[in-house]
Amino acid sequence: MAEAAARSKRGGGTAGSPSPATPAKARRPAPPAVLRIFSQPHRRYNPLIDEWVLVSPERTNRPWLGRRDPAPPVNLPAYDPDCYLCPGNVRANGETNPKYANTFVFTNDFAALRPDSAMERIEEGLLRAEGEQGTCRVLCFSPRHDLTMAGMSPPAVRRIIDVWADQTEDLGRRFRWVQLFENRGETMGASNPHPHGQVWAGSALPREAAREDASQRRWWEATGRELLLDYAMQENEGPRVVHEDDDWLIVVPFWALWPFETLVIAKRPARRLTDLDDKQRQSLAESLINLLSRYDNLFDLPFPYSMGWHQAPFDSGDHDHWQLHAHFYPPLLRSATVRKFVVGYEMLAENQRDLTPEEAAERLRTVSSVRPDRQAATRSA
Numbered sequence: 001m002a003e004a005a006a007r008s009k010r011g012g013g014t015a016g017s018p019s020p021a022t023p024a025k026a027r028r029p030a031p032p033a034v035l036r037i038f039s040q041p042h043r044r045y046n047p048l049i050d051e052w053v054l055v056s057p058e059r060t061n062r063p064w065l066g067r068r069d070p071a072p073p074v075n076l077p078a079y080d081p082d083c084y085l086c087p088g089n090v091r092a093n094g095e096t097n098p099k100y101a102n103t104f105v106f107t108n109d110f111a112a113l114r115p116d117s118a119m120e121r122i123e124e125g126l127l128r129a130e131g132e133q134g135t136c137r138v139l140c141f142s143p144r145h146d147l148t149m150a151g152m153s154p155p156a157v158r159r160i161i162d163v164w165a166d167q168t169e170d171l172g173r174r175f176r177w178v179q180l181f182e183n184r185g186e187t188m189g190a191s192n193p194h195p196h197g198q199v200w201a202g203s204a205l206p207r208e209a210a211r212e213d214a215s216q217r218r219w220w221e222a223t224g225r226e227l228l229l230d231y232a233m234q235e236n237e238g239p240r241v242v243h244e245d246d247d248w249l250i251v252v253p254f255w256a257l258w259p260f261e262t263l264v265i266a267k268r269p270a271r272r273l274t275d276l277d278d279k280q281r282q283s284l285a286e287s288l289i290n291l292l293s294r295y296d297n298l299f300d301l302p303f304p305y306s307m308g309w310h311q312a313p314f315d316s317g318d319h320d321h322w323q324l325h326a327h328f329y330p331p332l333l334r335s336a337t338v339r340k341f342v343v344g345y346e347m348l349a350e351n352q353r354d355l356t357p358e359e360a361a362e363r364l365r366t367v368s369s370v371r372p373d374r375q376a377a378t379r380s381a
């Protein structure tokens with residue numbers, strides 16, 4: 001009920017907010033067979049990782065008696081003397097952070113990968129193992145303890161994009177896969193609210209990378225085109241688009257697993273963040289702020305998520321089949337306190353979602369793309 005109220009409250013967006021990127025008139029009506037399938041349990045194919053997801057649209061109506069996560073704390077201080085990421089503070093290993101002004105990168109004090117692991121392989125019947133070398137770094141997005149990416153200015157987010165690209169270039173010289181990611185919010189395991197991301201780089205192609213590499217290569221070999229550019233074309237102005245400009249398309253993918261999952265796709269061929277020119281980086285900063293503000297406005301809270309970039313691996317051979325993109329995986333389902341769990345049928349059979357991707361996109365499209373604090377400023381002005 002609160003959800004319906006929130007929806008009607010925000011329906012049509014907030015006065016003064018930028019209009020939705022895709023005009024409603026451009027949306028194509030779906031054929032009756034599609035509407036019929038989409039209103040009942042059905043499966044959708046994810047061509048990026050070659051697997052299916054079960055969609056059960058009616059299940060969001062069921063009563064919820066399970067876990068409710070507490071709403072996260074608000075009103076953080078701009079500087080926290082106990083935070084190991086704030087400028088000038090001492091970390092657990094005894095090192096002191098510099099008094100950085102913009103962004104700051106350091107090697108994780110408790111890294112999951114190290115550059116000097118033994119690289120032997122063992123193979124005994126069904127038992128296989130191999131050494132893995134790599135490194136893990138922490139990327140502080142801002143010296144301000146209380147900011148989030150949505151709350152930063154476009155130039156500040158642009159600096160994060162530049163750091164992502166620089167880390168990609170640097171680590172790509174030594175490692176095959178560079179995984180940039182951010183866990184935001186306690187529900188996603190982020191132990192510290194200070195705005196920060198991570199980069200893990202390793203000598204192997206991890207699971208998701210290997211699957212996406214194989215799928216994109218197959219499509220490229222069959223059609224001569226990039227799978228995700230074809231997908232972006234198919235989604236153009238469709239019911240799953242959340243935000244779009246000349247350079248970027250943000251959609252709730254047709255095959256999304258997480259309730260408000262989104263895919264951020266570069267609209268022109270780009271293998272990695274390092275391929276992006278000045279204009280693409282600028283518009284990416286604005287697109288990310290737009291998306292994250294929508295997320296924060298959806299349930300009136302700093303929206304938790306795991307996000308990360310997928311870019312071409314650094315190995316021999318060509319990577320023409322690769323298209324740069326980012327995934328956002330937020331766990332919240334119906335409110336600030338009801339989250340989706342990947343358990344039971346999903347662990348044992350296949351992934352399942354309740355809300356359809358079209359409904360999720362509609363809700364993200366109609367919610368304001370203006371940050372909550374700026375809305376307050378607009379209202380009082």
Ligand SMILES: [Zn+2]
Nearest residue numbers: 083086145194
């Ligand atoms: Zn801090």
Ligand SMILES: [Zn+2]
Nearest residue numbers: 212310325327
């Ligand atoms: Zn991907």
